[in-house]
Amino acid sequence: MTRKLDLNASRHLVSRTGFGVEWTSVNQLVGNTPEQAINKLLRKVSYRTPGAGYFTPWNVQQNLMESSNSDHKKRMHTMMSRENHRLKEWWVGHMMNTPSPILEKMTLFWHSHFTSSLNKVEQPSLLHQQNLLLRKHALGNFGNMLKDIAKNPAMSIYLDGHLNEKHAPNENFARELLELFTVGRGHYSNHDIREVSRAFTGWGVNRYQQRHQFNHKDHDEKPKKVLGKTVQSGDEVLRVLLGSRHTANTIAKKFWSFFISDGAPDVRYTSVWATKFYQSNYDIKILLREVLTSKPFWDEKYRGTLTKSPADLVIGTLRTLPFKRMPKKEMVNIFRLLGQDLFDPPNVSGWKGGHYWIDSQTLLVRKELLSGWSGANLNTKVNRGDQYRNLSVEEYEKWLLPDKAVRELPALTGGKPRLIRSLTLDPMYQLT
Amino acid sequence: MNRREFMQFSALTTLTSAGLFPTLSLADTVNNKRRIVVLVELEGGNDGLNTLVPYTDPIYQDKKIRRNLTLSKSQVIDVGSNMGMHSSLKPLKGLWDKDQLAWVQNVGFAQPDGSHFRSRDIWETAGTFNHIPDEGWLAQVLPQRSYGVDGIVVGQGLGPMSGKRCRSVVMQDPKTFVQQAESLDDLDLECSNPSLQHIVDVQKQLHGAKDVLERSARMRHIDRYFPVRRTFNNDLRSVAKMIVGGADASVYKVSLGGFDTHASQAVPHKNLLHYLAQGLDSFSKAMISSHMWDNVVVMTYSEFGRRIKQNLSGGTDHGIAAPMLVMGGKVKGGVLYGHNPDLKNHDNWNVRHEFDIRSVYGTITENWWGYENPWANQGKIDFV
Structure with a gap:
């Protein structure tokens, strides 16, 4: 085009x-x-993130956890919930202020793909570390990201990889690696899962030093057969998985749902993207360019067919319009109420997105939020977005909505705040 | 006259007897005697073998198989037939003794693949390994209406009530719901953009549900049956308030998470079952005192059971079949339906399924609601 x-x-x-x-x-x-x-x-994508603050070292946390003194336990819980919350505030704050929203958006995409939760991991510093890993590779190479994530401590704990030992195989990581992270349903057998879990035996975690640790004595040395190929180590398994075109397909289809439309992916396009992605040896920027220059991306029939995620709605609105900023703490709670509790996804498949963002519960919260924001006085101290003084009603509509408003808009004579309130409360505002 | 004709006939004449065809009968809605199902999802895959325990089975007691997890005779409540309920379920023993609680053993489906997501999809839609319908099983059996609300989820996700034909809402609790829904306008619109249509539909349902829930938001006398403050109990309390408050929904759903016990399972699983029993005990008391117990069937389900053999992390991996708990004033209780789990003739250390989930759904559909049963070929279990 x-x-x-x-x-x-x-x-x-x-x-x-x-x-x-x-x-x-x-x-x-x-x-x-x-x-x-x-x-x-x-x-010019900026990879810089602000400091995330202090995290209690694991040995201190562990002493409190294992203490028989109930006051210690209580203190530990208060401390943990404070640090968990602070980590969420850190990311929300960065989404608000980053000069490179595209990088945060992609980091959020990968957080829903290679996901882990504070709830299970119980060590916020490890989730912070994982977030930095995802951001580092977010626009880089998928193969490298996969190799790093397989050794990422938060991931190993989240999917019980650190408990997977030669005499005690634990299939959790292996299963999700095949089903969700790479080749996807229908392209592996239950036997493959067992073989993959054997290949990753001994891949442990050192929580104190926050790093991967290979425990040789727990590793099953015998050969394994994965997707028809004989391998020995976990690294070799990852190579086999990256060697499968199905892995590229999994990601290409997810890009459709993230960038094009809530509806089912059109495989005529996603298969082409997958081929390019595969041929580029998993260069994420190449895939992204392919998607953003594709026919469906620009096809007007797909305008307004993607439901805004809570991040799109909350961060997007506050970055766009001069509404009163809310404390980060409150924003984190809003994210949770809207169904996108950062660092605490509903399960290992991340957030379903699309239509699933909106049910009767979350629609009520969305409406209430926008009603509160647009009903208050516009915050004149915030410069951002306040340079649109001389637009017509049609221009406002074109700017703020992806497609025509569903309800009738008031004339500008009723005042700018009234028009903006109508626009943000229109059902079309929930879409992009 | 075949069944279908009979149903149409009765719709025209309101000849229905004692609420057999609830939504077709005027008397039902007036007398508030609906037939209700409360679904309790145990998220993550509940270890059925440590819930309804084959505690006398030598394979179960073999320390090489369930070393850290076997429960001894003193850790179960004997229910006859060499089976026992986990001692954490003690609050429910009274209902078992009164024949108002039953277990349906070894429920599952063909070609299980151990995936949480696929399994949940199958449970929610009465689907099969190869075909997942695009609406929940309840949308497939409940009659279509143009008013009120068919199903209410307290928690997240419509799950088994999803689908255009089902008027259903998700909420945290009825009080907040009514407050928030107050400001919504009634939007009625057909559009070609499915994402927009979805929003419009949800808004329409909210508007409809608000009216029927206004009374439930008050029902404060129900609070005393729920002394424990825990999300699960609060959610069941909300359901109790809506039922007693006269909401016209046929089905409610709550869930309890944390059953994906791959590691160090014994203590957390024990706690979870305790939470489950405590919540259900409170709920049944609230229903009994409000004279609604005969109108309710409570049913638990979980995406799959767990492996017979524990893993060496002290947990269990994803399994296949598991028992379902069913209770209610009209449940034919005090009975274990099906055979005891066959631990010997296992499928890769998994309990094989004896009943297809669709035979459970069919039983509810036909015996309890009197609706046309799309799964009649799967048979019924007659627990109600």
Whole structure:
């Protein structure tokens, strides 16, 4: 597609690759070709994150956990819940302020793919470490990310990999590795799962030093047969899995659901993306470019067919409109109520997304949130997004909604806040 | 006159007897005598063998097989036939003794693959390994209506009540729900964008549900039956309030998480069963005192059971068949349906299934609700 981006197309690209439709970001891309715009988005990506604060070392935590003194236990619980919450606030805060929303969006994508939870891991520093790993590879190489994640302490604890030993195989990690992380359902047998779990025996964790630890005596040395190939080590298993085109397909289909539409992936496109991804040796940027320059991405029939995630809704709205900022602590609670409790996914398959974001419970919370924000006075101290003074009703609609409003919009004579309230409370605002 | 014709006939004449065809009968909605099902999902795959325990089975007692997990005679409540309930289920013994609690043993489905997600899909949709219908099993049997609410989930996800034909809502509790739904306008719209249509549909259902739940939000006299403050108990309390408050839903769902016990299972599993029993005990008391116990069937389910043989992390891996607990004033209780689990003739250390989940659903559909049973070929179990 060589056509230059207009306001509509530009807001589409910005909202699908970042959070919300900040006026300046949208306008910067108007007049560019899609390729130029995508280059701009991927050019100066900032990988810097703010410090996440202090995490209690494992030995201190463990002493308190194992103490028979109930006061110690209570103290441990208070401490843990404080640190868990702080980690969530850290990420929400960074999503709000980052100059590179595309990187956070991709990190969030991978957090739902290679997911782990504070609830199970019980050591927030390890989830922070995992988050940094996901961000490091978010726009890098999927193969490298997979190799790192297989040795990631939070992941090993989350899927009981650290308990997987020669005389006591534990299949949890092996199963999810095949079913969710790589080749996907239908492309492996239960026998493969058992063989894969044997290959990863001995892959342990040192919680004190927050690192992977290979325990030789727990490792099953005998050969294993995985997807028809004979292997010995876990590393070799990962090579076999990356050697399967089904792995590229799994990711390509997930990109459809993340970037194009809630509906079922159109395999005519995802199979082409998967091939390119596979041929590039799993270069995520190549896959992303392929998706963002594809016909369905720009096809108007897919505008407004993606349900906003809680991050899109909360962070996106606050980055776009001059509503009163809320404390990070409160934002974290809102994320939870909306069904996207960061670092605490519902289960190992992450968040289902799409239509699943909206049920009767979460729709009520969404409405209440937007009603509260748009009903209050606009915060004039916040500069962000306040440069849209001279737009017409139609321009506001084009900027803030992916498609025509469902309900009738008030005229501008009723005041700008009233129009913006109508726009944000319109059902179309829940979509992108 | 075949069954189907009879149902149509009765719809025209309201000739129905004693609430056999609840939503078709005017008398039902007036007398508030609906037939209700409360589903309790045990998330993660409950270890059935340590719930309804074959404690006299030498294979179960073999220390080489369940070293850290076997329960001895003193750790179970004997229910006859060489079986015992985990001692944590003690609060429910009274219901067993009164023949209002039954177990359906070895429930599962063909070609299990051990995946949480696939298994949950199958349970929720009455699907099979090869085919997952796109709506929940309840949407497939409940008659379609244009008012009120068919199903209410307290917690997350519509699960078995999902699907366009089912009017269902998810909520945290009825009080908050009614407060929040107050400001919604009634949106009625057909559109070609499925994502938008979904939002419009949810909003429409919220609007409908608000009206029928306003009374439930008050029912404070129910609180005394739920002395323990725990999410599971609170959720059951919400269900009790809605039932007593006259909400017209046919089915409710709550869940208790944490059953995916791959490691160090003994203590957490014991606690979970204790929470389960405590919650269900409170719920049954609230129903009995409100004269609704005869109108309710409570049924537990979990995506799969667990392996006969424990792993060396002191836990158990994903299994196949497991028992379901069924209770209610009209349940034919004090009975263990099916055979005791066959630990000898196992499938890779898994208990094979004796009853297909669809025969359980069919029993509820036909015996309890009197609706047309789409799974009649699977047989019934007649626990109600």
